[in-house]
Amino acid sequence: MADPEIAESKPFDSGSARLIVVLGTAILVLVLAEWASSRLVGEPAAAEATRVIQRPDNVTILLKDPAKLPPPKAGRSVWLLGNSHTYALPGMKQGDPLRTDEEGILLDELASRCAAGAGPAHADFYLLSYPNFLPFEMLTRVGHLLYHEHRPNVVFLGLTWRNIARDSQLRHEVYTAYRDQGFADAFPAMLADPKIDAGDEIIEQVRNQQRRVAREHELERLRSDSDRLDEALTHWAEEHLTLMGKSAELRATIFRVLTDRVQRLWDDRTTVKYSYDLVEADYAFNVACLRTLVRLLRQNGATVFCYFAPERSDLPPLMDPRRQEEFIATFHREAGELGITILDARGVVPNEFWGWVGDSPDRSHFTEPGHQRLAQFLLEQAARQAAWKELSEP
Amino acid sequence: VRFNSPIYLAFLSLVMLAVWLTPARARRWVLLGASYVFYASWHWPYLGLLVGSAALNHWGAKWIVAGPANRKWRGGWVLAANVLLLAVFKYLSWMCENVNAVASLFGFEQWVSVPRWVLPLGISFYVFEAISYTVDIIRKRERIHSFWDFQLFIALFPKLIAGPIMRAKELLPQIENPAKRLSSTSFLDGLWLIAAGLFLKVVLADGIAPSVDQAFARPYESVGATDVWLMAVAFGLQIYFDFSSYSRMAIGSARLCGIELVDNFNYPYTATSPVDFWNRWHMSLSRWIRDYLFFPLLGKKATLGAMCRAALISMTLCGIWHGAGWPFLLWGLYHGVLIAGYHVLTYRQRTAAPSGAPPDAGPRAGTQLIAMLVTFGLVSLGWALFRSASTAQALGLVSRALMPWEFRYRALSGTFYMHAAVLTLAVWAAPLAAAAVRRVAQSYDSLAAAATSWVVQGGMIGAMLVLCLIYLRGQTAFIYFQF
Numbered sequence: 036m037a038d039p040e041i042a043e044s045k046p047f048d049s050g051s052a053r054l055i056v057v058l059g060t061a062i063l064v065l066v067l068a069e070w071a072s073s074r075l076v077g078e079p080a081a082a083e084a085t086r087v088i089q090r091p092d093n094v095t096i097l098l099k100d101p102a103k104l105p106p107p108k109a110g111r112s113v114w115l116l117g118n119s120h121t122y123a124l125p126g127m128k129q130g131d132p133l134r135t136d137e138e139g140i141l142l143d144e145l146a147s148r149c150a151a152g153a154g155p156a157h158a159d160f161y162l163l164s165y166p167n168f169l170p171f172e173m174l175t176r177v178g179h180l181l182y183h184e185h186r187p188n189v190v191f192l193g194l195t196w197r198n199i200a201r202d203s204q205l206r207h208e209v210y211t212a213y214r215d216q217g218f219a220d221a222f223p224a225m226l227a228d229p230k231i232d233a234g235d236e237i238i239e240q241v242r243n244q245q246r247r248v249a250r251e252h253e254l255e256r257l258r259s260d261s262d263r264l265d266e267a268l269t270h271w272a273e274e275h276l277t278l279m280g281k282s283a284e285l286r287a288t289i290f291r292v293l294t295d296r297v298q299r300l301w302d303d304r305t306t307v308k309y310s311y312d313l314v315e316a317d318y319a320f321n322v323a324c325l326r327t328l329v330r331l332l333r334q335n336g337a338t339v340f341c342y343f344a345p346e347r348s349d350l351p352p353l354m355d356p357r358r359q360e361e362f363i364a365t366f367h368r369e370a371g372e373l374g375i376t377i378l379d380a381r382g383v384v385p386n387e388f389w390g391w392v393g394d395s396p397d398r399s400h401f402t403e404p405g406h407q408r409l410a411q412f413l414l415e416q417a418a419r420q421a422a423w424k425e426l427s428e429p
Numbered sequence: 430v431r432f433n434s435p436i437y438l439a440f441l442s443l444v445m446l447a448v449w450l451t452p453a454r455a456r457r458w459v460l461l462g463a464s465y466v467f468y469a470s471w472h473w474p475y476l477g478l479l480v481g482s483a484a485l486n487h488w489g490a491k492w493i494v495a496g497p498a499n500r501k502w503r504g505g506w507v508l509a510a511n512v513l514l515l516a517v518f519k520y521l522s523w524m525c526e527n528v529n530a531v532a533s534l535f536g537f538e539q540w541v542s543v544p545r546w547v548l549p550l551g552i553s554f555y556v557f558e559a560i561s562y563t564v565d566i567i568r569k570r571e572r573i574h575s576f577w578d579f580q581l582f583i584a585l586f587p588k589l590i591a592g593p594i595m596r597a598k599e600l601l602p603q604i605e606n607p608a609k610r611l612s613s614t615s616f617l618d619g620l621w622l623i624a625a626g627l628f629l630k631v632v633l634a635d636g637i638a639p640s641v642d643q644a645f646a647r648p649y650e651s652v653g654a655t656d657v658w659l660m661a662v663a664f665g666l667q668i669y670f671d672f673s674s675y676s677r678m679a680i681g682s683a684r685l686c687g688i689e690l691v692d693n694f695n696y697p698y699t700a701t702s703p704v705d706f707w708n709r710w711h712m713s714l715s716r717w718i719r720d721y722l723f724f725p726l727l728g729k730k731a732t733l734g735a736m737c738r739a740a741l742i743s744m745t746l747c748g749i750w751h752g753a754g755w756p757f758l759l760w761g762l763y764h765g766v767l768i769a770g771y772h773v774l775t776y777r778q779r780t781a782a783p784s785g786a787p788p789d790a791g792p793r794a795g796t797q798l799i800a801m802l803v804t805f806g807l808v809s810l811g812w813a814l815f816r817s818a819s820t821a822q823a824l825g826l827v828s829r830a831l832m833p834w835e836f837r838y839r840a841l842s843g844t845f846y847m848h849a850a851v852l853t854l855a856v857w858a859a860p861l862a863a864a865a866v867r868r869v870a871q872s873y874d875s876l877a878a879a880a881t882s883w884v885v886q887g888g889m890i891g892a893m894l895v896l897c898l899i900y901l902r903g904q905t906a907f908i909y910f911q912f
Contacts, residue, residue, distance in 0.1 A: 050613035056880060057617055057887040061624075064891025072899075202840065204643060257547060261470035265436035269901075272435055278898040285899045314840035316651030 073277040076284040090138075093158065094146045096122070097180075099165040099208040101215060107185045112159040113149075114337070115142050116177075117193025118168040118399065120344050124406075125390025125397035133392050139403035144410030145191075153414045155423050158188070165208075168198045170324035171240060172209045177328060178222050179212040187337045189422050191413055192329070193344040193380075195399075197354035199362060200313045203320045205244065213244040214251075226327065230334050233327040236320060291393075313355045322362070329373050338422045339375040341366065345384035345409060347398050376420050383412045432678040433630050433901065440467065441623075444586075445685045453607040457581055460604075460686060467586040468550070475549045478514075483583040485510060486559040487576055490566045494573060504567035508560060515556045518549055523753030551590040553750055555583050557717055562597045564721055571597050578604050587682035591675050593693045593713035603688050611687045621890060622681025628893040629674035631900045633852065637667050640845045645816055647840070649825035654835035657826050658806075661813040663849040666856065668812065669697065672711070696860045698808070698853075701800035702775075703767035706808055718747050733776045737769035744768060751815070756823045760814040767807055 090096075095105065115121055121141045124134040142162040150156050163176055213219045223241050226233035273280040332339050343363060363379070370377045388405035390397050401409075417423065431437060444463040451459050469476045489507035496503055525543040532540035562582075565571035574582070574597070582600050583589075644652070644660045652660070676693035683690045693712050700706035707715045726739035741762065748761015810830060817823035829835045873879050 053879075053883050054613040054617060056883040057620075057890065060884050060887025061620075061891035061894065064888055065894055068891070068895040202647070257472075259471050261436055265431075265434045268435040268439065276898065278895060279901065282899045282901070289899070314651050314653075314838065316648055317840065 069276060069278055072281065072285055075288070076277065076281040090143065091146065091150075094142060094160045095162070096142070097161055097163040097165075101176075101179055101209075101212040104180070104183055107183065108159050110157065110159055111155060111188045112161060112186070113145065113155070114187040114190045115145065115160070115162045115164065115193075116168060116173055116190065117141075117164050117344060118195050118198050119164070120195070120400055121164045121193055122162060123400050125392055125400040125402060127390055127402070129391050129394060131391055131393075133397070133400065139406060141406045141410055144406050145414065148410055148414055153411075154417065161185075161187070164193075168193065168195070169203060169205075170199065170321040170328060171203050171237070172205055174237070174324045174328045174331070175205065175209050175212050175222075175244075177331060178225060179215065179218050181331065181335055182215075182218045182221055182225070186335055187332065189417065190332050190337045190339045191417075192339060192341045194325075194341060195344045195346075196352075196356065196359045196362070199321050199325065200318050200354050200358065202314065203317045203324070205240075210244060210247070213241075213248050219245050219248060225331070228334070231327060231330045234323050237323060237327055240320075313358055318358070322365075326369070326373065329375050333374050338420075339373075340378055340413065340417060340420075340422070341370075341375055342378035342380045342413065342416075344380060345401060345405065346381045347386055347389045347396075347401075348382075349386045350396060350398050353398060376416070378413070378416050380409060380412055383409055432675060432682070433627060433897075441682055441685065448686045449611055453609050456607050456687065457578065457604055460585060460688075461577060461581045464581065464584040464586040464589060468584065468589060471550055472547060475547075478518075478549055478552075479555065479584055479589075480580065482511075482514060482555065482559060483580045484576070486563055486583070487573075487579045489563060490571075490573055493563070493566050500567055504563060507563045511556050511560050511563065515552060518546070518552055520749075520753045522546075554592045554594055555589065557594050557714075557750075558583060558596075561594070561717060561721060565597060574601050574605070585683070585688065587679040587686070587688070588690055591672070591679070592711075593676060593679065593691050594717050595690060595713070599691060600688070608687055615684050615687065617886075619681040619684035621886065622677045622684065624890045624893045624897075626674040626677030626681060627897045629670045629677065631897045632893075634667050634670035634674060635900065637663055637670075637848055637852065640841075640848065641667050641816075644841055644845070645818070645822075649822050649829065652826075652829065652840045653838045654830050654832060655839045656841045657813060657830035657835075658809070659841055659846055659849055660816075660826070661809040661811075661830070662853060663845070664816045665698070665809045665812040666849060666852045668815075669694075669856070670852075696856075698805055698856050699801055699860055700804050700808070701797055702804055703764065703771050703807065706804055707764070707768070714747070714750075718743050722746060733772060736772045736776075740768040740772065741765035755820040756814055756817045759820065759823055760811055763811050763814055767811075 097104070124137050124140065126132055126134070140162075142160055145154070146160040148154065149158065149160075163173075163180070219241075223238050225231065226238055226241065269279075273282075278285070329339050329341065367377050384401045384405040388401045388408070390400065390402055392400070440463075444459065447459045447463070448456055465476060465480075468479055486507065489503075489510070493500055493503045493507065522543050522545065525541050529538075529540050529543065532538075562571060562579075566573075578601060581604050582595070582597060585595075585600070588595060641660065641663050644656070645664070649657075673694040680690045680692065691713055695709040695712065697706055697710035700709050722743040723739050726742055727735050742765070744765030745758060745761040748757045748759070748764065751757045751760070810827060813826045813830065814823045817826060870882055873882060
């Protein structure tokens with residue numbers, strides 16, 4: 036990058052004057068930026084800060100941090116797995132941001148309708164969709180829960196084509212489950228069980244995570260005193276400087292502003308943000324993970340409903356759709372062998388129930404009435420399959 | 430020991446203050462003490478290795494000078510000791526693993542036990558400095574210096590971990606005859622270099638690193654040819670920002686303490702040939718390779734065959750210098766082939782030019798641009814080898830990048846493509862921007878204009894530091910620390 040060589044010697048180029056002006060300006064910029072950032076992402080207003088959603092005791096959103104796993108309950112439980120359509124709501128008009136962790140999401144609808152008699156009134160409802168549904172991630176989360184004695188009776192598993200056909204990454208929050216030594220040691224054996232029959236590729240991926248944890252331990256072993264001192268100093272700076280303490284929010288703001296601007300330069304269509312091609316290796320791996328996931332749930336006694344999640348029909352597909360029908364047909368064929376029920380909910384939420392995310396029409400989230408329609412659909416289908424019978428309700 | 434950490438910035442401030450308050454003659458003791466503390470703060474037992482290595486070379490040099498008749502023979506022993514040090518700490522584990530891999534083919538499992546010791550930070554750099562000093566002593570181009578000055582030459586903290594690789598004749602005179610007064614200009618230049626370096630590391634290199642890491646963690650069969658090119662270019666940008674930022678901060682830190690280090694980068698991605706690239710990339714290593722490997726291998730007759738052979742051997746060794754692993758060796762060999770190929774293509778043209786003929790106008794801008802793009806592509810492809818975790822991944826990625834049918838699909842996100850494209854354009858535009866700034870800076874002729882430029886410089890330093898504070902997340906190491 037450029038080094039402006041401003042320091043050319045001139046007859047009037049007083050070194051000390053330059054020093055004072057340059058340093059003074061740099062310090063002024065730092066002070067101004069600190070002041071502006073504290074205004075931009077300061078503490079939330081009192082009303083906002085105290086707003087905590089009170090859900091009934093039997094409705095739990097399981098956070099992504101595996102370390103915060105609550106103890107298992109003795110009663111019956113219903114699990115909801117899916118991508119962000121299960122836990123977020125769209126903006127109501129153009130420019131509005133996504134609404135996360137609001138009342139009226141699918142889990143709330145399922146629980147309240149069951150309480151009203153549409154399903155088991157005394158079951159516990161769990162949402163474990165964070166940070167989205169990517170099959171290997173969800174396999175990890177479910178494996179971790181099962182290892183810690185959580186046992187679902189009924190599972191609703193919402194699938195979207197782009198989560199199956201796109202990449203198979205394991206994000207950091209979910210990866211941390213492998214730091215749980217007991218789980219990391221037990222999981223390969225769980226997967227290798229002949230009734231689960233996870234492929235070598237999946238087990239190898241699990242082993243890769245174990246190796247990653249071992250590398251972390253090695254790095255921890257090599258940490259020096261100066262590293263520890265550095266951490267303490269950083270922590271102190273984070274507490275006293277908004278620029279550091281609130282850096283995540285500031286980074287998100289910068290990213291959003293920049294990508295919106297660049298995106299508009301790049302492509303002025305507001306309907307399509309990005310497009311993805313299907314990647315054969317990822318697709319095959321994800322489908323293998325999905326099969327393993329439902330086998331694992333079935334093996335542990337759950338009744339599993341896989342539903343193809345609602346789609347918005349007035350936008351072009353984000354993901355190459357050519358293999359979608361083939362995938363759905365294959366999964367339908369395998370349903371009997373896997374012992375699961377496949378539901379097609381793609382048309383359950385009409386286009387008028389979808390909103391906005393920033394400046395773009397939202398293709399992943401639908402409004403509260405949309406969640407109500409999907410909840411009603413799922414409960415009706417479950418009742419039709421007599422899923423609640425074994426829960427002795429209703 | 431990370432330059433991008435608050436503790437380093439606090440340490441540097443203290444050292445700088447001490448250096449500025451200390452009389453010139455005593456400054457070396459402040460710097461030597463600070464350098465030892467700096468190294469010991471990472472892993473104190475290896476401080477002995479650093480001091481011992483410097484002592485060995487100092488006494489080795491005295492031994493060589495003491496026996497003029499056996500200069501080469503004695504020098505050979507000292508050089509062998511340096512190579513042995515590097516071999517034991519850097520390559521022994523890798524060699525044992527390879528021996529075991531071969532032995533396992535014959536049914537011998539874990540035939541030799543693999544040592545698992547920690548790689549001493551900066552060993553490749555300080556051993557190369559010591560070797561260059563010893564060779565210069567053998568060639569009678571260097572003299573014996575005081576023990577402690579030589580210790581400081583080897584251990585000087587700004588360049589200790591990852592260079593620039595200094596020559597004794599460049600650094601020791603500065604240690605022995607320090608400037609009487611440290612100037613405000615050198616302070617501001619140092620500050621500018623540190624701010625710019627931090628920005629390059631924290632914002633640009635660490636910004637693209639997660640996407641690069643994620644892409645290279647994928648099975649290579651799952652990415653298309655366009656993706657491989659993206660991964661290679663993106664890693665090329667990451668390592669450039671990462672390493673050039675380290676070098677800037679090293680040069681800046683040294684300047685704050687009144688020491689000038691040599692430059693390490695000169696817009697390498699605008700190079701128009703592989704040879705030109707190496708004249709711009711990690712320049713202190715390139716000239717070491719050129720002077721202590723390439724020229725001795727070339728011999729007195731620079732025939733085409735000798736040039737190609739010297740290029741292949743020296744670049745392969747340059748590759749393996751970067752790390753104990755087959756991908757590094759492949760990367761070095763690949764660059765050797767590129768340079769040898771370049772010599773083959775241009776040999777006739779160069780030898781046909783009559784000596785003493787006036788230089789022609791040079792290639793046209795269009796040709797230059799094509800040469801730059803081709804060189805950028807070839808160098809980028811090499812980065813795919815360098816970054817790969819295994820030989821299979823290295824060869825798999827490169828072969829996919831070159832197969833036309835692998836361009837059918839892409840697996841990586843549009844944001845990643847956009848990110849790399851913006852950074853590539855910035856890297857190409859940087860020399861033009863630098864030239865423009867230089868022109869403006871030279872054209873001011875009044876105090877008001879100068880003051881404006883100072884305000885701009887201060888504003889830029891402030892803005893870069895603000896962004897660094899926002900983007901300083903976690904403790905990320907510099908890539909070259911592992912070499």
